[in-house]
Amino acid sequence: MESETLRVRSGGGGLRALLARATGLDASASVRLRQHDANQVEVFVTTPFDVVVARRCGGTVGRDGAVVSAQALADALHTAPDPVLAEDGVELSLGPARDPSWPGALPPAQGFREIDSLPVDVVRELADKGRQLARQFSGPMGPPKSLLNQTVLTVESSEAQVEIPMRMIFACTSLGLIPGFAASLKIPRHLRVAGKGRWVRLDAPYGSVYHSTRLSLF
Numbered sequence: 001m002e003s004e005t006l007r008v009r010s011g012g013g014g015l016r017a018l019l020a021r022a023t024g025l026d027a028s029a030s031v032r033l034r035q036h037d038a039n040q041v042e043v044f045v046t047t048p049f050d051v052v053v054a055r056r057c058g059g060t061v062g063r064d065g066a067v068v069s070a071q072a073l074a075d076a077l078h079t080a081p082d083p084v085l086a087e088d089g090v091e092l093s094l095g096p097a098r099d100p101s102w103p104g105a106l107p108p109a110q111g112f113r114e115i116d117s118l119p120v121d122v123v124r125e126l127a128d129k130g131r132q133l134a135r136q137f138s139g140p141m142g143p144p145k146s147l148l149n150q151t152v153l154t155v156e157s158s159e160a161q162v163e164i165p166m167r168m169i170f171a172c173t174s175l176g177l178i179p180g181f182a183a184s185l186k187i188p189r190h191l192r193v194a195g196k197g198r199w200v201r202l203d204a205p206y207g208s209v210y211h212s213t214r215l216s217l218f
Contacts, residue, residue, distance in 0.1 A: 041060065123204075
């Protein structure tokens with residue numbers, strides 16, 4: 001069976017960090033690759049929080065929209081040479097496609113409207129409170145859905161209003177999308193909130209979280 005491919009020219013280190021956390025939370029996580037423009041690829045990763053996280057890297061996909069194992073991409077990145085040192089990047093072999101494992105459509109590539117921004121400290125504080133409740137009420141299947149679905153912030157502008165559930169906050173912190181206390185002061189300390197139709201997006205310094213407001217994940 002033919003292997004899917006991804007040529008990486010930059011951003012491999014950040015992508016490795018995201019995938020390490022994602023596969024640590026869910027060994028069966030899937031990745032979907034979308035060519036953002038001529039030079040950048042958006043890498044979407046499933047999470048156990050019923051949201052997807054995304055990060056961009058410089059490069060090109062062998063097949064736009066291909067779905068592969070997150071672990072396969074993580075392993076390929078781990079063993080590959082530094083793409084910055086290669087003249088035309090590094091081509092990664094990602095194994096067979098697993099398109100049927102992707103739970104639905106991707107978020108729109110364009111059209112999101114920024115609504116407001118949130119300080120990183122607010123997100124971190126909400127996540128700490130959520131973890132305390134999760135430890136108190138979690139069962140064998142993890143945190144109760146009522147906690148994950150709980151709206152913790154309502155963000156609005158003159159044109160739009162969106163609700164941010166705890167599952168998006170958990171994804172931001174669990175996937176390492178916000179800077180730690182020791183991070184360089186050059187890294188932004190805020191997250192942008194944007195919306196389009198049924199989609200809500202949180203843009204953090206190290207990636208984005210997407211959530212659909214419909215009952216199903218996507």
